[in-house]
Amino acid sequence: MANPIPYKVQSGETLQDIAKKLGIKDWTKLKEYHNLNAESGQQTPDIPYLGFSLLTPPLEEIYELNGEVPQPDPAEEQISAEQNQKKEKEKEEEEREQENAAKSEHDGKYFVVHNAKCVCDKAVNPKQTANLQVTSHQAIVFNDQTGKWLATEDDRTFIPPVATFGQCKLKPSSGGYLPCQLAAAPKWTKTYESTQVKGKNTLTEISELMCMVGGKITINKHGQIDSVSNAHADNTNPLELASVNPAIEQPPKTDRIPIIDSVEIIIKHTS
Structure with a gap:
């Protein structure tokens, strides 16, 4: 925490005037601050005399006394933004390195089998x-x-x-x-x-x-061979298989009888 800042009271100034000048909303907070930090016997009255050395809070503590959030310093904001950007870049590079490390020179390559x-x-x-x-x-x-x-x-x-x-x-x-x-x-x-x-x-x-x-x-x-396995045959439509291979007998045709759900009769009147 920063040290208090001494303020020499001018002629006719009250604690309310000084508090307003410093941006402190409640002048009693200024009085409490001085009395808390002043040595014994240096307490301030409600109306300080001319030349009295009043201990005032630094800017960051004024925000705290007012219950406010300090306004960010533009220079510090710029530095913080640059640091965050640098961290994000380092994180991206680290993720890229991890991704490259996870990749293998074997990606996309065939396994080798017997008789390769x-x-x-x-x-x-x-x-x-x-x-x-x-x-x-x-x-x-x-x-x-x-x-x-x-x-x-x-x-x-x-x-x-x-x-x-x-x-x-x-x-x-x-x-x-x-x-x-x-x-x-x-x-x-x-x-x-x-x-x-x-x-x-x-x-x-x-x-x-x-x-x-x-x-x-x-x-x-590599020795691997493209071949038709039992699993392929089980998942092949017999009619399609017969159409591309004449040696395979086509499946027998089955007669299908149409199913009638309802009949609508229309009677036309003739004169």
């Missing part, structure tokens, strides 16, 4: 593929297809097991490049942590497996 086609960047023939074998589990299957197990970070078996990716550019010899001798790292990288099978991260199209010889194995085809 893989390639090695150090193969002499870059189009040489090998089929990934899912051996880590038999729990999650895709596409309603038997054996389409979801691949995990522990699946490192390929067919063919010998010369898996053909000839290796990192193994030159006088007779040409030697066959690939895959020495896969213990786990795949760039795996999808948000979906796991038995505690193991799953693979998507961007997952990679390093070969200890120096090659990098990536996904060429």
Whole structure:
């Protein structure tokens, strides 16, 4: 709380006059304020004498004495507005960072399944593929297809097991490049942590497996197959299915007898 402000009483001034000058609605509040803050023996009478040092409240306390809310300082308002704007901007940036952090590089990518086609960047023939074998589990299957197990970070078996990716550019010899001798790292990288099978991260199209010889194995085809499942058939209109597939017999037609709710008879008079 700010210190009282001394006011020297002028000739003929009363407490009512001084209170009005200071903007205090009730002059008795001014008297109470002085007497509360003055030293012993310095109390003010109702009509102070000329030159009396009257202790008056600072502006913010005058509002309080009047039971009013202080008027905001334009400069302080500007500073407050700028601070609020800065806080809002920081909040938006924080939310944007959180949103970006929540996004994954796996968004929009297909999961990899059993028999996915893989390639090695150090193969002499870059189009040489090998089929990934899912051996880590038999729990999650895709596409309603038997054996389409979801691949995990522990699946490192390929067919063919010998010369898996053909000839290796990192193994030159006088007779040409030697066959690939895959020495896969213990786990795949760039795996999808948000979906796991038995505690193991799953693979998507961007997952990679390093070969200890120096090659990098990536996904060429994820292995999922578009197919018609039993669920699709159950939700298909038989007549529509027969119209697009001649091999399917159309459902038998049923004769429908019209149902009459009422009969209206109109009699016309003839002359």
